[in-house]
Amino acid sequence: MIRQVVHDGVVHKVRRHLEPHAIWIRASPGADPAQLGGDLDVLADPVGATIDNGLRTWESLDQQLGILTWSALGLIGVAVVIALIGIANTLGLSVLERAREHAMLRALGLTRRQLRRMLATEAVLLSVVATVLGTVIGVGFAWVGYETFVTRALRDATMRVPWLSLGVVVLIAALAGLLAAVLPARRAARVIPAEGLSLD
Known part of the structure; x- marks a missing residue:
């Protein structure tokens, strides 16, 4: 059973004096x-209305x-530059520390091109593994933040x-690692095997 709260006469009187207080406008896409x-x-200006523009x-x-x-993106770019410098320094130190090893490989028949390729592969593996680990950790932290904050605010x-x-x-990290390996690999390939074997 539905009980009428307001009399029909009151509703009729109110309707005659109703004025629009808000008009909703839906914009077309684009x-x-x-x-x-x-x-x-x-x-709106001639009638003194105010506009609340959601767009x-x-x-x-x-x-x-x-x-x-x-x-x-700017911070990521700075991080990439720092990573390139770190990879280049790591490979540079590796070239200095393994000079005798590289000279031995050259003496056993390894060509300069093969030595450069070996160091480039090492740099690519280093950058790709670091990127994959960082991505996995980043996605994990994103999931924790999503479950902790986002789901509570937006179900x-x-x-x-x-x-x-x-x-x-x-892919960009692999290319960056390859780019960072250019100078250290070239430096290692220029070492003469006899001189490299004589180093302490």
């Missing part, structure tokens, strides 16, 4: 927030996210791992 906001301002809010949030994204949120982007990162 609408320009600035142009739409300007058009709405032109319509402008989303545009501002998108700009902030873009700034954060580029800042993160319908889902975590998606960008495997394609991570694969590109691993």
